[in-house]
Amino acid sequence: MIRIVRTILPPLLVASIGGPAMAAGKLQVAATVPNLGFIASEIGGDHVAVTTIGSGLQDAHFVEPKPSFIVRLRSVDLLLVNGLDLEIGWVPPLTQGARNAEILAGGPGYIDCSSRINVLEVPTGALSRAQGDVHPFGNPHYLADPLNAEIVAAEIADAFKTADPADAADFEKRRAEFVSRLHAALFGPELLDLVGGAKLSRLAQTGELDTFLQTSMVEGKPLASRLSGWLGKLRPYANVKVVTYHKDYSYFAKRFGLDIVEFVEPKPGIPPSLKHIEELTQRLSAGDVKLLITRPYVEHRSTDQLSERTKIPVLTLPLEAGGTPETGDFFKLFDHVTSRIATSLDSSPAGR
Amino acid sequence: MFKAFSWKDLVCHAAAIAAIMLCCLATVRAEETTQADAGVVAAMQREIRDLKEQLRALKEQVDALTRAGTGAATPGPSAAPQEQVAPQAPLAPEPQQPLTQPPRAASTGNAFNPAISAVFQAIGNASIDHDIDDEGLSLSEAEIGLQAVVDPYARVDLFLAFGTDGEAEVEEGYGTFLTLPGGLQAKAGRFKSNFGKWNQLHNHAFPTVDRPDALTSFFGEESLTGDGASLSWLLPGTGSTFVESVTEITSTSNDVMFNARRSDPMLLEHLSSVFTLSPSATIGVGATGATGKAGPTEELVDAIDDAGLSATLTPSDDLPSNVFGVDLTYKWKPLQSGLYRSFLWQTEAVHSVRDVEELDPSGVLLEGTVRSFGGYSYAEYQFAKRWRAGLRYDYTEFPDDDSAHQRGGSAVLRVQPTEFQEFRFQFKHTGRNEEAAARFDDIDSDNEFFIEWIPSIGPHPAHAY
Numbered sequence: 001m002i003r004i005v006r007t008i009l010p011p012l013l014v015a016s017i018g019g020p021a022m023a024a025g026k027l028q029v030a031a032t033v034p035n036l037g038f039i040a041s042e043i044g045g046d047h048v049a050v051t052t053i054g055s056g057l058q059d060a061h062f063v064e065p066k067p068s069f070i071v072r073l074r075s076v077d078l079l080l081v082n083g084l085d086l087e088i089g090w091v092p093p094l095t096q097g098a099r100n101a102e103i104l105a106g107g108p109g110y111i112d113c114s115s116r117i118n119v120l121e122v123p124t125g126a127l128s129r130a131q132g133d134v135h136p137f138g139n140p141h142y143l144a145d146p147l148n149a150e151i152v153a154a155e156i157a158d159a160f161k162t163a164d165p166a167d168a169a170d171f172e173k174r175r176a177e178f179v180s181r182l183h184a185a186l187f188g189p190e191l192l193d194l195v196g197g198a199k200l201s202r203l204a205q206t207g208e209l210d211t212f213l214q215t216s217m218v219e220g221k222p223l224a225s226r227l228s229g230w231l232g233k234l235r236p237y238a239n240v241k242v243v244t245y246h247k248d249y250s251y252f253a254k255r256f257g258l259d260i261v262e263f264v265e266p267k268p269g270i271p272p273s274l275k276h277i278e279e280l281t282q283r284l285s286a287g288d289v290k291l292l293i294t295r296p297y298v299e300h301r302s303t304d305q306l307s308e309r310t311k312i313p314v315l316t317l318p319l320e321a322g323g324t325p326e327t328g329d330f331f332k333l334f335d336h337v338t339s340r341i342a343t344s345l346d347s348s349p350a351g352r
Numbered sequence: 353m354f355k356a357f358s359w360k361d362l363v364c365h366a367a368a369i370a371a372i373m374l375c376c377l378a379t380v381r382a383e384e385t386t387q388a389d390a391g392v393v394a395a396m397q398r399e400i401r402d403l404k405e406q407l408r409a410l411k412e413q414v415d416a417l418t419r420a421g422t423g424a425a426t427p428g429p430s431a432a433p434q435e436q437v438a439p440q441a442p443l444a445p446e447p448q449q450p451l452t453q454p455p456r457a458a459s460t461g462n463a464f465n466p467a468i469s470a471v472f473q474a475i476g477n478a479s480i481d482h483d484i485d486d487e488g489l490s491l492s493e494a495e496i497g498l499q500a501v502v503d504p505y506a507r508v509d510l511f512l513a514f515g516t517d518g519e520a521e522v523e524e525g526y527g528t529f530l531t532l533p534g535g536l537q538a539k540a541g542r543f544k545s546n547f548g549k550w551n552q553l554h555n556h557a558f559p560t561v562d563r564p565d566a567l568t569s570f571f572g573e574e575s576l577t578g579d580g581a582s583l584s585w586l587l588p589g590t591g592s593t594f595v596e597s598v599t600e601i602t603s604t605s606n607d608v609m610f611n612a613r614r615s616d617p618m619l620l621e622h623l624s625s626v627f628t629l630s631p632s633a634t635i636g637v638g639a640t641g642a643t644g645k646a647g648p649t650e651e652l653v654d655a656i657d658d659a660g661l662s663a664t665l666t667p668s669d670d671l672p673s674n675v676f677g678v679d680l681t682y683k684w685k686p687l688q689s690g691l692y693r694s695f696l697w698q699t700e701a702v703h704s705v706r707d708v709e710e711l712d713p714s715g716v717l718l719e720g721t722v723r724s725f726g727g728y729s730y731a732e733y734q735f736a737k738r739w740r741a742g743l744r745y746d747y748t749e750f751p752d753d754d755s756a757h758q759r760g761g762s763a764v765l766r767v768q769p770t771e772f773q774e775f776r777f778q779f780k781h782t783g784r785n786e787e788a789a790a791r792f793d794d795i796d797s798d799n800e801f802f803i804e805w806i807p808s809i810g811p812h813p814a815h816a817y
Contacts, residue, residue: 055631057688064685065817066634067594067626074535074586085812092814096507099586101531106504129772129809269770271737297688299737323688 027164030073030103031080032087033060034322035143036113036152038330040080042178043157047167051076053094056323059297061133061269065090073098076109077163080156083114084140111159113152117142118205120250132267144319145251146186146230146334147204150179185331188228194218204231204255210238230338231256237345243284243312245294245303248319256338261289264302272302284310290345293317313344466500466508469810471556480799490516493555495523497810505531511554523554524577539582544575546582546598546622547640548679548700550728551575559696559732560764561778561802565746566702566726569758570675571606576642578602578618590625598622609704609751610644612669618644624679626817632690636681646673646706649752655711665717671707675751683817694734701727704751724749732764740766746782756787772809778802 027048031037037052044050051072054063060082073079073094081087095104102109114137122138123131142148157175161168183197191200191213203209213224227235238257242249245264253260262283266276284306292314294303300316307314317337318327327333472494478487494514501507506527513523526541544552550567552575562568567575580602587595600620604610610618624638647669656662678701685694704724709717726748734740746760762780769775782798789796 055687059691062691064683064690065815066628067596067636067817068592068628068634071586071590071592071594088812089815093816096528096530097537097586099530099532099535099537101504104504104530106501129770133770133812297691299692 028076029078030076034320036080038321043174056320063090065093070097078109079103080111083112084137085135086140116151133269141248145255186229191226233338233342241289242291281309466498467811469497471808474805476803535586537584542579548677556806561804564728566748569748569750572608578604594626612645612647616645632686633684638679640677643674646671673706675704677702697731699729706751708752724751724754738768758784758788773807776804
């Protein structure tokens, strides 16, 4: 029986994990979600082989802990996790099965990429599941803010440097290149040249960027006129009211100035009832919400219904790279997401 | 567009910076025609920028000190307390460390307490055709789980179960050594034997209300459980294919297959593998063999008593007893719509070879070998986020009587409002031949209905695959 399976199956075996070459000498790295895998590849270059466990099509809360991942994790040097309990349902069985002490939680190879993040929505007061599927450590979807990729890149580069000191200089160089590319994509090249990435990034992190751009003048115009990139694309729609399906757009909204006024889910992880949709419809019909944003892997019936009744357009946007060709990597992902939001708001009757 | 800080002084500070910047830029504009001054201006700009950075750093230090002075530390659990003293990455954007750290661990004794979970099953069952004693409503089992790592090398999982009668028992309690070399992992304590797939499930994790008939007839009402040690080995050189060998040596009190003395150990070997067919589908295969000793069946003891021979006849408790199993599991869960659709098909077959003694009418014990077979096949389709429907077919003989057999068919509906509670509804038809009916109050056909509610509280559970 097993022999038959052995003979027939190998041609069928599609390695659902990224299929890295187990090349000798390379730092073996596994990332739980595609965005982390992409940043790790950018920083590691030829010195690392990166395997990504979750797919860009998937809800990162619910990845199946398939035994093939256990096999892969057996031989990795580093495991990059999103942290903040995003993977609580599936990373523990993988690390506990992998027979790799390095990557057990607390081990030197277990890299929690959230550790330097300014975490939003950390619950205060008593926690209860009456609030739905709350994350006790705060909102884990921090890479929805592309600027957080800079912080994650520093975390990953440090981990790589510790694990492979011989290539430390190259990791640092690649990290700096990645961050420059990120800044150019986020702020646009012109503003980047004028002000410098480090400063723009700091102002953006502290929430002072907008004031700075409005009050600083260059050639008689506010510096804001030089802003392009992802931030520039969405700047005309600052403070526009939107509704999202799940609480996973908080970081994105904070960065790009969207105002999330409601969620389609009544509580995190709780699907909306017909009654809830009814009430939402009434509230949204009266309000000035311009956009509904949902995710590829959640049901579309509720948002379609809402959109149909309220005439508010609905956008299905991924926030993990690699789900579709147009979101193949982290940069394409935010190109895609910001463009679609801008296009949709631009063509909406009361877009601006 | 960008949310400003709520701290008033910081805003004032930002305004001050803006004012300086405005003056600076105005100056730049006034002088921009003078080519020669450009270098000076740039130098001034840089200087102002540097000064502002220094001012900001100072300001943040003052803020941090002020906060530390007022003792504004937030109590609560923390996953990453290490970073607060760690030096910053060279080019990480000055993170607002004092403002943005995850909450620190409270300095109470709770920090190292195990994760505590509790789950119970409220079951109602009724036979449609017969008046059976044990039907009715019951809190069939309540389970308390305590789980934590012991130290960097081991973790402990302890599950205490409270039955309908209120009696408590250690359902499982074992330590796992996670850091052995060579792809090995060891377990010691009391654990459910790694026999096939279903045997390791706790009752609340079954996909149906009841256990498959074959497992009940081969291992009794409880699963095959032993006290001892287990060594599992993840085989190397298999590419991305999972191949695992588990070897167990346990003392078991299983009252069907291995009801001999506890000093006779049960040895078990389980080999399993999971093949990835596509990103959405896997097929798992497994084979198990277990060998130990069996003693007299209850029927034999009763028969000897009834014949008044208990003083002269001593039945053997050293009878060879072996049981083999194979399992096959197909799982499908599409990546994108996996929250709403999935399919599971699991089949196990069990074969026992067990010596049995019988009381001959002439008053002597005759030993013979009984070879029995049993198994189940269960298919389940998830058709909505909270809804799954399943069908199960059961067939089983009995390890001490291969002429007795029963078949069963079940239809199951599972409703999971959230991951933390589940309702199960099951209809089951059972048919038995005469020999099997004799073991069940001569009931040769039965239709039963089960309803079950399983709430669970505590930390979010991880899901085994």
